Amino acid sequence: MARHAYKSTPLFGGAIVVDMPEKFVDVSKIRTVPDNQEVYLDNDGFTSIIVDILERIETEGDSPLERDGKAMTAHLEDIAGEDAENVRVWNTTETRFTHLDPSIPCYTLIATTIPKPKQPLIPENMPPELAQQQIEAAKRSAPDFTALIMTLVRLEQKQTDIIITINVPHIKGEYDEEEVDLELGKQGKLIGDAVEYAARVWETFEIKDWGLFA
Numbered sequence: 001m002a003r004h005a006y007k008s009t010p011l012f013g014g015a016i017v018v019d020m021p022e023k024f025v026d027v028s029k030i031r032t033v034p035d036n037q038e039v040y041l042d043n044d045g046f047t048s049i050i051v052d053i054l055e056r057i058e059t060e061g062d063s064p065l066e067r068d069g070k071a072m073t074a075h076l077e078d079i080a081g082e083d084a085e086n087v088r089v090w091n092t093t094e095t096r097f098t099h100l101d102p103s104i105p106c107y108t109l110i111a112t113t114i115p116k117p118k119q120p121l122i123p124e125n126m127p128p129e130l131a132q133q134q135i136e137a138a139k140r141s142a143p144d145f146t147a148l149i150m151t152l153v154r155l156e157q158k159q160t161d162i163i164i165t166i167n168v169p170h171i172k173g174e175y176d177e178e179e180v181d182l183e184l185g186k187q188g189k190l191i192g193d194a195v196e197y198a199a200r201v202w203e204t205f206e207i208k209d210w211g212l213f214a
Contacts (some may be wrong), residue, residue, distance in 0.1 A: 009040045015212035019204040050165040068105050072152050076162055090182050099206040105154040114145045137191040143169035147191050149198045158213035164201055166194045
């Protein structure tokens with residue numbers, strides 16, 4: 001049974017509908033979001049759900065599975081950006097969407113990345129003790145690591161890849177460190193919640209207007 005409440009949510013002007021957690025808010029009401037992207041943020045935390053409509057990545061390989069695997073890696077590296085070298089993929093599985101034709105290839109991976117520390121911009125005339133406070137504050141707010149649940153939907157006939165990413169930053173003091181050890185299969189509450197969100201997406205994601213990909 002679901003631990004969270006959900007609401008049916010129109011994306012891209014209603015061309016897609018999917019259940020989002022009720023406590024997540026539409027980021028486009030706060031700041032500008034690219035036209036090919038929808039971003040929802042946990043009102044009570046740091047987890048976000050991002051839906052990207054992207055040009056299909058074409059790759060080489062001896063089988064569709066191999067080519068799709070390479071495309072998945074390329075998308076993951078794009079998402080991780082400068083932290084790509086610190087990404088670790090824990091598992092990858094084929095995924096079934098309730099409202100998509102079973103012939104459409106869909107895959108999901110769970111990965112973690114350790115972000116590189118980002119130095120705050122400090123004016124040259126700032127007093128040294130204040131500058132040090134800024135540096136310490138930046139360290140405290142940086143995640144210990146970020147977990148990613150990334151689902152890839154490959155719409156070959158539309159030359160489109162849909163990427164659904166659930167980003168789960170783990171910030172010191174905001175999670176129980178003893179509950180998380182992916183080596184031992186211990187996901188902790190934040191990743192456990194994200195797995196539930198992902199399962200709800202697979203169950204409710206529906207394309208209402210295929211003209212979106214024209």
